[in-house]
Amino acid sequence: MNLTSISSTSYSTYLHCPYCWKLKYIDKLLIPDNENFIIGKALHTALENYHKAVSDDYTINYLKKIFLTEPIDNKKIDNFSVVKKMYELYKKYPLGGTTKNLEYEFRISLPRINATLHGFMDRVTKEGEIIDYKTTARDYTTEVANNVQAEIYSFALKDMGSKTAKVIFYIINKKKVKKAGYIPQVITLEPDTSKLIDKLVVFYNNVRDNKFAPIKGHNCNFCLFKEYCKHYKK
Numbered sequence: 001m002n003l004t005s006i007s008s009t010s011y012s013t014y015l016h017c018p019y020c021w022k023l024k025y026i027d028k029l030l031i032p033d034n035e036n037f038i039i040g041k042a043l044h045t046a047l048e049n050y051h052k053a054v055s056d057d058y059t060i061n062y063l064k065k066i067f068l069t070e071p072i073d074n075k076k077i078d079n080f081s082v083v084k085k086m087y088e089l090y091k092k093y094p095l096g097g098t099t100k101n102l103e104y105e106f107r108i109s110l111p112r113i114n115a116t117l118h119g120f121m122d123r124v125t126k127e128g129e130i131i132d133y134k135t136t137a138r139d140y141t142t143e144v145a146n147n148v149q150a151e152i153y154s155f156a157l158k159d160m161g162s163k164t165a166k167v168i169f170y171i172i173n174k175k176k177v178k179k180a181g182y183i184p185q186v187i188t189l190e191p192d193t194s195k196l197i198d199k200l201v202v203f204y205n206n207v208r209d210n211k212f213a214p215i216k217g218h219n220c221n222f223c224l225f226k227e228y229c230k231h232y233k234k
Contacts, residue, residue, distance in 0.1 A: 001026060003207050005118045006110070008149040011203055015148065018206070019214035023225045026212075031224050039083055039174065040135045042066045044122060046087045047133055051099050051123065060084065085177040086135065089184055095170055097125030106156045111197060113204045119152060128162035130154075134171045145169045145187040155193040165190050 014021040023029050042063060049059045067080035101124040108117040123131040130153045134140070154165040171185040214231040226232040 001207055001210065003113075003115045003204055005107075005116050006200055006203070007117075007119050008152045011152075011200065012148045014203055014207070016219065017215040017223070018212040019229065019231060020223055020225055021207075022212040023228060029225060029228055034224075035079065036135070036137075038066070039079060042083050043086050043135055043172070044133055046083070047090055047122075048102050050087070050091065050094075051102055059087065063087070082174050082177060086172045086174065089172060089177060089182070090170070093184060095123075095131055095168065095186065097127050097129055097131070100124045100126045106160070108156060108159050110200060112201050115200075115204060117152065117156070117200070119156065121153060121156070128157065128164040129166040129168055130157055131168045131170060134169055136171055136173055137175050139173055139176075140169065140171050140185055140187060142187055142189070145171075146189050146191055150189050151191040151193055151196055154189070154191045155196050158193065165193070167191065 010021070010025065013024060024031075046059050046063060049062070063080060063083055067076050067083065069076065101121070104121040104124045106117075106119055106121065110117055121130050122133050125131065132149070132153065150167045150169070153167045157165045157167075167189045169185075169187045169189075171187065173182075173184075176182045214229070216231060220226060220229070220232050223229065223232070
C-alpha cells in the first residue's frame with residue numbers, strides 16, 4: 001500500500017500496533033462513537049464557541065442537545081454535567097494569546113516520500129503557538145505530552161514560518177473536574193523535530209512493504225479493534 005497522507009493519529013496508531021493500523025486504514029473497520037469520543041468532541045466545540053465569542057446560552061443548549069436525548073438517564077445527565085463543568089473550568093482558567101485560527105487544517109509536502117503531512121490544530125495564536133485541548137481520565141506528565149502529535153504540530157508551526165515552535169496542551173481530567181480546587185493542567189513544549197522526517201520515512205516504507213505484525217501486550221485490552229483482532233486473547 002502507498003500512503004498519500006500521514007497524520008499524527010495514523011502514525012501513532014502504527015507505533016502502538018501495526019496490525020491495529022491495518023484493521024483501521026486498510027480493512028477500514030468502523031469504530032463506533034464511544035463515550036470518550038463524544039465528550040471530547042463536544043468540549044472542543046464548546047471551547048471553539050468560547051473563542052468565537054458565542055453566547056454561553058447557545059453553547060449550553062448545544063451540549064444539552066448532544067447529551068440529554070430521550071430517553072434521559074443518569075449516565076447522560078452525568079456526562080452533560082461533566083462537559084458543562086469542563087467548559088466552566090476553561091472559562092475560569094482560559095489560555096491567553098490572540099487567536100489567529102481555530103480548527104486550522106494543515107497540509108505539508110514531505111521530502112523523500114510521495115505523501116503529505118496532514119492534520120488539524122485546535123487553536124493557533126498570533127504569538128506563534130499551537131494550543132491543543134485534551135479530555136482525559138488521568139493527569140499527563142511532560143513525557144506523555146511530548147509525543148508524536150506534539151512533534152508533528154511543532155514541525156507544522158515551523159513550516160508555517162513561526163518564530164517559535166511551542167505546543168501547549170490544555171488537559172482536563174474528567175475524573176477530577178467536580179473536585180473542589182481542581183485546576184486543569186497546562187504543559188508547554190518545544191519538541192525536537194530534527195528526526196521527524198526520518199521517522200515518517202520509516203513508517204511510510206513499512207506500510208509500503210506491508211509490515212503489519214501485531215504488538216501484543218497489556219494495551220490490547222484497551223484496543224478499539226480487539227473484538228476483530230485474530231491475535232487478541234481474552
